[in-house]
Amino acid sequence: MRAGRELLLPCIVIALLATACAAAVTPVASTKLKVVTTVSPITNIIYNVGGNRIDLTGIIPEGTDSRTFEPAPSTAALFATADVVFVNGLHLEEPTRKLAAANLKSGAEIVILASKRSRRINTSTTSRFRSRPATPTRTCG
Numbered sequence: 001m002r003a004g005r006e007l008l009l010p011c012i013v014i015a016l017l018a019t020a021c022a023a024a025v026t027p028v029a030s031t032k033l034k035v036v037t038t039v040s041p042i043t044n045i046i047y048n049v050g051g052n053r054i055d056l057t058g059i060i061p062e063g064t065d066s067r068t069f070e071p072a073p074s075t076a077a078l079f080a081t082a083d084v085v086f087v088n089g090l091h092l093e094e095p096t097r098k099l100a101a102a103n104l105k106s107g108a109e110i111v112i113l114a115s116k117r118s119r120r121i122n123t124s125t126t127s128r129f130r131s132r133p134a135t136p137t138r139t140c141g
Helices: 002-024 040-053 075-081 094-103 123-131
Strands: 033-037 054-058 084-088 109-113
Touching: 033 040, 033 075, 040 054, 040 084, 075 094, 084 094, 094 109
Parallel strands: 033 054, 033 084, 084 109
Antiparallel strands: none
């Protein structure tokens, strides 16, 4: 009987140490990055990059003119929870960008895409290519 008691105490100590260590090693729950985008082409690009690693919400529905779109007041709450907001940088959705900037949480960012316009192609040098008919350099078969 005494041998059973002598084994019981070390087993209890080991069990207590094991549960104390297990509590200290509990994994942190992984959270997805909350991403908000404006127009659907940007939403599509961000989805293709982030996939299931992000929680993605697009604001402006596909087929809607972003220049005339007025975001609902409830959109402000969505911006307040976002970690990052992607907007078009050509000033096409200014009301949405301004709403995002006014409601962004601390530490979150607004990423402005295409903030500079592409230079126009000089058509005087490229017109000579359009004036010639296309001729194949190699034929198959």
